[in-house]
Amino acid sequence: MNKTDYNLANKKWDEDYFLSVRPEVLGMWHTGREVDLDDAVQYHLAMPRMKNTGRILAKAKEEGRTCVAFRGGVATKEGQIELLQFLQDQGADLLPATCDSYTRNLRFSDVEKGIEESIKKGYSVLNGYPGVNLGVAGNRSVVESVRLPVTCKHGSVDGRLLAEVTFAGGMTDFNGGGICFNVVYCKDVPLDVSLKNWQYVDRLIGYYAERGVIINREESGALTGTLVPPCISLSIGIIEALLAAEQGVVSMDISYGQGGNLLQDIAAIRCLNVLGDKWLKKMGYNDMVLTSKFDQWMGAFPYDETSAYGVLVLGAATAALGGAQQTIVKSPQEAMGVPTKEANAGGIRATKQAIGMMTNQKLGIEVPGIEEEMDLITQEVNAIINTVYDMGEGDLAIGVVRAFESGVLDVPFAPSVRNIGLAMPVRDDRGALRFLDFGNLPIPEKIKKIHRKKLDARAKKYGKPVDFNRVVEDIYGISKGYLVQ
Amino acid sequence: MNKTDYNLANKKWDEDYFLSVRPEVLGMWHTGREVDLDDAVQYHLAMPRMKNTGRILAKAKEEGRTCVAFRGGVATKEGQIELLQFLQDQGADLLPATCDSYTRNLRFSDVEKGIEESIKKGYSVLNGYPGVNLGVAGNRSVVESVRLPVTCKHGSVDGRLLAEVTFAGGMTDFNGGGICFNVVYCKDVPLDVSLKNWQYVDRLIGYYAERGVIINREESGALTGTLVPPCISLSIGIIEALLAAEQGVVSMDISYGQGGNLLQDIAAIRCLNVLGDKWLKKMGYNDMVLTSKFDQWMGAFPYDETSAYGVLVLGAATAALGGAQQTIVKSPQEAMGVPTKEANAGGIRATKQAIGMMTNQKLGIEVPGIEEEMDLITQEVNAIINTVYDMGEGDLAIGVVRAFESGVLDVPFAPSVRNIGLAMPVRDDRGALRFLDFGNLPIPEKIKKIHRKKLDARAKKYGKPVDFNRVVEDIYGISKGYLVQ
Amino acid sequence: MKKNRIVMGVIGSDIHVVGNKIIHYALRQAGYQVTNLGIFNSQENFINAAKETNADAILVSSLYGHAEIDCEGMKQKCVEAGLGDVLLYVGGNLMVGKHSDEEIITRFKGMGFDRVGLPTDMPENIIAWLEEDLGGKSETSNTAD
Amino acid sequence: MKKNRIVMGVIGSDIHVVGNKIIHYALRQAGYQVTNLGIFNSQENFINAAKETNADAILVSSLYGHAEIDCEGMKQKCVEAGLGDVLLYVGGNLMVGKHSDEEIITRFKGMGFDRVGLPTDMPENIIAWLEEDLGGKSETSNTAD
Ligand code: B12
């Protein structure tokens, strides 16, 4: 939304206003003209009831099951179909169409060249799926080729056209958010711009919802994937859910990425549902079905494929023990480059095995270590979200903009200059993620003390001062075969 | 020991008696004549101090570290050296020489043919390492080719000559036991025969110990590897430790095989050390350093290699979380056949990764579920061992013979007709191993009730009666991707 | 008379008995009359038991990797003993190391076995083979054996 | 004057910045004067910054898989801008999919890069390369930059 008179506020867009903005969005590339909302609604209503991400996740929540999903996208329709059919057969529960970087950056004519070249060369020169350029019909032919629902994954700060085209194309899930896809995927985009873009996407989903079509919003709480402590992921995830709920989104999953400490990770997964539901209710959003997603380790992976299985199987087990509704699988080739479909299949099968063995063994608050972590996370997240509301004088969207300016929201290792970058994470003696520096995060003093105590324990146990050198070590740790040393 | 006037009793053999039996043992195959105990003691004393399994395990216990070991043996010296050097480089902490089935059955002339044919054909036609036939010098050249200590693994009910030759050959660890290697590896050998054979082995180790040479005894508590509940493994392991201690063994590890339920497995690992130490002390054996070993899932594996990683990585994580001093790695090719050395390396590297990430996160009695399981295991094991002592009127060895006759000791799925085979295990609602039928195990009634309650919970949860059909399902479960269904 | 008499067991110095016990249980449930020799059997054990019980099929298990050696010439011995018409099955982990399914099946069919079972073969499908090869589904009975 | 002026950054539409931050930290600790352009840089950004700061080396990072496209012709542009003598390094996950290390290194050396870093290359060894190529170890200082 480049020029608009609508000022940022956390308030549901009038349908009229929303419809008045659409033509500009649909005009960004010629495939936008193919989108007809009435037809799209009818198309979705005619799809099999359970070929819907939101419904599958809601059912998983009911049954205590963990669905297996992955990332993957290639430049051609045929290639994507082949990939998805193959991995559907390998046991995936949810399918992706992960978009390429040009699509993310709205460089649709470059995409066009990429598609042509990919067809000519016989392999994908794009690093993902060109969701916009394939148009409504193209997306539908992908969606129709498989039994399972398809999620549009990307990292675009402006996913408006992508949402329009892929929803009309039959996809039932869209990932990202105005916060996570700004600070993690941009260099210098103002927060209000990205938040407005996502209000559009959320309002579009709300429009479908009002007509009986559930499109799920998948938030990306793993963020930079690099030592992100639970309170950061959860605060942002819950805020994105609150913002989405306001625009009428009724199905959403928020997420957290494997940190490596089992009890902390389980606590974080448990808090996704518990805290998220609490905040939605507190703010009066009673219609949203909130589910939880757990990303297998998103940071640097070991280069060796079998060691990589070590990492991702632990992630799978954690997801099941914590009762996440979904886990996003890494492949054994994560450290090397975009995985082959066989490598993705390996990740899926190993994950299915671990989930199958762990799903009846859920752990929760009855474990003292998990209870303690849940308590810490709850206090931290509440402190952060309350401060954000305060800064916005009750308006959450405005609060977010101000919170990033001041560092009340702060994502470690984010590339954006809009992110203050003062908070610095590091592992404690058991490998749990704490803060070396809290920056301006509004964490209560008594909790800061607990973090410091745990870092002292690390310093004592390993005989090395806990300073920035430990942060560097921790960034590499898992890729070298350890959590904390 | 086929003919002897020495009646079975749990009493340390006089050195004279021991030495008088030796010639018969050494005469079983010509390489026995190469064994010279004085020379062997000198050879061991000259070896690097830490090239010793017992010392490495004792250090691991002190440091809270989990060593990685595996199984592997081929028909030729050169082949074995290549295997061990390769896997030493891949990160193993302890090395094996797993013997072939002919060696186990004392068919040394068949072994001779097997070695010749293996050399001729260029691949191993024996399913293991011919420890006896290679002689003292042969074993020494294997031991000297590597940096790490070597364990002689086998499944022989009469490992006396094998022990003599491999100890003189420089190996510092010997696995098995008079109970575990009888009922699991024989069809019809009387318990007193196998117990006497192992008294010989233990007395030989004691002889070395008296001269300052530590040879470790590694018990095989995973037994049939198929749904063996902790109380069976632990009772037998602790009894074998008590019997070994009597003959002068000062370093021993007892073991338990992954069952699949995380909390039960951790509880079992914890109990290995805690209960084992308690019984040794109680019976007045204060010199033994007891360590714990955790076998990765010993039952049927998934055929698919990546799913197999799922199973073995969970095993690795469990070993580290439970604080076992050693884990025995499975390979991703377990279900197919004897693994290639690359497959073994894969298992080792994935295991190292998982241990590296979990080693600082140990869980124990502070977790209520673990405490409850430890309590159950403790009561069950104490009941069994006390009954065995009672049956032997204070003599443990005699107690063991009578306990097997009556089913007070009973190993599920054992092939031996000397094992009564009435106790039948099955999983509960969380996949923990319980008894469908206790047979004649002397388990207190109040504990039997707890088992039954947990099986009722399974029946209710899955809507299927818990009967022998569930046992069959559970045998296949992990190989098909689940623990309990 | 229905063809439902089975002799089964594990051959050689092999102690793997779990599959043996499970197949035994399933066959019994499916109404077969089973003579289970357990572990540690020679070819002669199987042949003698088959003669004594007038068996319709012999089921040989081998898991430990020595099946090729242990089963060599077994079909011929059966023929010599007048058991040429008795079905001869083998199954388990038949070869040392990783081999393709086809390779294993071809090898053992070549040795005269009518059916070759792999670790992925469930009792149900072994029974289905028997029913196919012995002609007609046998009545289910829990009292047999 | 010691050769220790570095221009570094991530090229193209790539947002992977962790390696960039870590290398920056290590270079600074090792006494280099670093101009870090962050993410989203064109070839021109690097060249202009190198001219302005009179840089001794340019370190280009690319992780997201488009390095071949993004780096095409960069060496030539450097030469044209009179920076033919400035060291030119590239590193990261340089190609889409799984390729052998040699293949990647050969490909990018062929494009005129003096050193090609892989994800397994640690900051220490990048610094070792710089010291070798720039001649002589630079003094350690924490105040530089
Ligand atoms: C459990 C097990 C053990 C237990 C056995 C306990 C017992 N009492 O049975 C223990 C731990 C004691 C053990 C010991 C050994 N084992 Co073991 N073991 C296994 C394991 C993990 C599972 C076997 C099992 O119980 N499967 C479940 C049952 C239900 O299935 P099954 O036996 O395969 O039977 C099914 C099919 O094969 C088929 N089938 C079987 N028989 C028949 C017959 C017919 C006619 C037909 C049609 C079908 C059929 O149908 C059955 C039902 O579905 C396998 C590997 C695997 N599969 O995962 C290794 C395995 C069989 N063992 C192996 C080896 C080498 C050994 C040892 C020699 C070495 C050692 N570790 O010490 C010793 C054996 C010593 C000896 N003299 O035999 C190897 C064999 C190698 C090979 N063939 O190339 C395997 C494959 C493991 C490996 N990859 O190395 N083992």
Ligand code: B12
């Ligand atoms: C963390 C991560 C992310 C984070 C990035 C957070 C951030 N702010 O940086 C998030 C989750 C946001 C992310 C997003 C994406 N990622 Co990413 N990511 C990774 C991951 C897991 C680790 C990267 C990392 O931080 N490593 C740790 C740092 C310290 O090491 P490094 O960056 O490699 O740098 C070292 C070396 O490479 C070398 N080096 C680096 N630069 C230079 C320069 C010179 C001159 C020299 C000599 C050496 C050198 O030295 C450094 C220090 O040791 C890698 C896979 C892996 N390696 O395990 C994938 C990976 C790089 N990502 C990948 C992809 C495809 C993406 C996405 C396009 C797709 C997606 N998942 O949405 C988006 C990117 C969108 C975009 N426009 O760029 C691919 C790249 C594919 C390829 N090259 O073929 C990888 C390889 C994963 C994979 N297998 O698919 N990613």
